[in-house]
Amino acid sequence: MSSLPMITLLPDRHARLRAGHPWVYSNEVQMDAAAKALPAGTLVRLSASNGQRLGTALFNPHTLVAARIVSRDDIDSLDTDFLTARLRRALALRETLFDAPYYRLVHAEADGLPGTVIDRYGDVLVVQLNTAGIAQHQDALLNALDGLFAPRAIVLRNDTPARGTEGLEEEVIVARGALAGPIEIIENGSRFQVDVLGGQKTGWFFDQRDNRAAVARLARGKTVLDLFCYGGGFGIQAAVAGAAGVVLADSSKPALDRAMISAGLNDVGANVSTAAGDAFRTLDRLESLGERFGIVVADPPAFAKSRKDVPAALQAYRKLARQAAKLVAPDGFLFIASCSHNIETEAFADAVRGGLSRAERNGRILLSSGAASDHPVHPFLPESAYLKAMLLQLD
DSSP, X not given: OOOSOEEEBOTTOOHHHHHTOOEEEGGGXXXXXXXXXXXXXXXXXXXXXXXXXXXXXXXXXXXXXXXXXXXXXXXXXXXXXXXXXXXXXHHHHHHHHOSSSEEEEEEGGGGTOTTEEEEEETTEEEEEEOSHHHHTTHHHHHHHHHHHHOOSEEEEEEOOHHHHHTTOOOEEEEEEEOOOSOEXXXXXXXXXXXXXXXSSTTSSOGGGHHHHHHHHTTOTTOEEEEETOTTTHHHHHHHHTTOSEEEEEESOHHHHHXXXXXXXXTTOGGGEEEEESOHHHHHHHHHHTTOOEEEEEEOOOOSOSSGGGHHHHHHHHHHHHHHHXXXXXXXXXXXXXXXXXXXXXXXXXXHHHHHHHHTTOOEEEEEEEOSOTTSOOOTTOGGGOOOXXXXXXXX
């Protein structure tokens, strides 16, 4: 018999979990004194009110999502062997999808490791542990990664806002091995310098890999404006594909400096320039100068950090679509994206349509997409499909 604590759901509150959803909300749990007293992140057994076993989960009595399933079976621990098995499964999928070791290795619930993000940059692994449950098993996870990959370094980028809601401290450390500075990755055949210690998120955004390739296929002979460019992923890959000229625009001067290093790595530095400053002001300035581009890319950071931000965020997406569309040459292309999981797909598409209408532009949608395949979506957790993107040709 397992020694794990038992958490019992309220009567008739287990159907969604039984159907496949990986979460239990706090208002679905018999939150008695014993449950409330459990430390955040405790591994527990779940039971329906009729005694039916529902699986094993990581439990936090202090959060809205109180339990996150790790196994539909009764298990005794999340030890190194268990975690190694989950990592092997995730690795097998990525090795099927990609030829080179640059990808998201683990994408939380979809890979059976809730609250866990692991990005692989060759022989460097970057880990985010976003829930108290997985944070309790940090050492076992690091041991599993060491045993499976023998990496040069494992970096903990435990600096996400989600950790605060779980009662966790933020930290950025090299947990295993050593790392002297930025590293180099390859995406779609192009080389990029990445700062995994000081860059945004884990250092790079693998989720836009396929969308960058789609834009690059259109770029030969065209001028390209890459707004919110960060590391220059869209613009530099367009330059490598034969763009006539690329402008990388971002509010961060260090990000632009690193992007230009990457341009040099690909021998396209002479064809790439930068524009530092607020993206909306950059758009205003370029419009006043009469500039037009064959391709405009608008890939902003999340405009909606929470649900209360949604109305203002949709207004910002409409404004961005309007200003960006005005800079697209006739028969040129607009790529625009939202990484705000609080923004629903249709609401984003409607905001883009509103911006196009105000810019008095029409055209056709060539692609409606999301994140690349190394960011799989749990079939019963569709709200985790955060990235929305549209590629349009404008008349």
